[in-house]
Amino acid sequence: MKLDKCAWFEDVYVRIYQILALEDRLPKPEEIEVFEKPPVEPRETVYGQAYKNTNAVWFRTIPPADWLFAHELIHLVKDKKTEELEEIYACNLSNFIVVLARKSIIPPQIQSDCTFSSISFSTSF
Numbered sequence: 001m002k003l004d005k006c007a008w009f010e011d012v013y014v015r016i017y018q019i020l021a022l023e024d025r026l027p028k029p030e031e032i033e034v035f036e037k038p039p040v041e042p043r044e045t046v047y048g049q050a051y052k053n054t055n056a057v058w059f060r061t062i063p064p065a066d067w068l069f070a071h072e073l074i075h076l077v078k079d080k081k082t083e084e085l086e087e088i089y090a091c092n093l094s095n096f097i098v099v100l101a102r103k104s105i106i107p108p109q110i111q112s113d114c115t116f117s118s119i120s121f122s123t124s125f
């Protein structure tokens with residue numbers, strides 16, 4: 001099932017997606033496949049996986065934990081990062097992304113002609 005068709009893809013999950021999709025670095029929700037079954041059954045301790053080549057993710061439980069959703073989406077972010085760096089980003093950034101998403105803080109799209117004076121955040125700290 002595509003991500004945009006998943007009933008749980010709303011609220012904090014959408015905001016996590018929006019934060020990570022800045023600068024068009026993520027495939028569109030209708031391009032991300034959420035596998036019901038993993039192609040290969042992972043170890044019991046694995047709760048989610050990303051399949052970069054096919055823009056797909058799998059989660060052991062639905063809905064996935066918000067931090068896990070952020071973690072696996074980070075794996076799908078288009079970047080020139082190495083695999084080792086990618087896992088470090090995913091582990092270290094997923095909780096930060098969730099904090100932003102829970103507080104509804106979506107950074108504005110970053111344009112090359114953008115200046116700091118034109119950026120404003122509306123938050124509810």
Ligand SMILES: [Zn+2]
Binds near residue numbers: 071075087090091
């Ligand atoms: Zn990972």
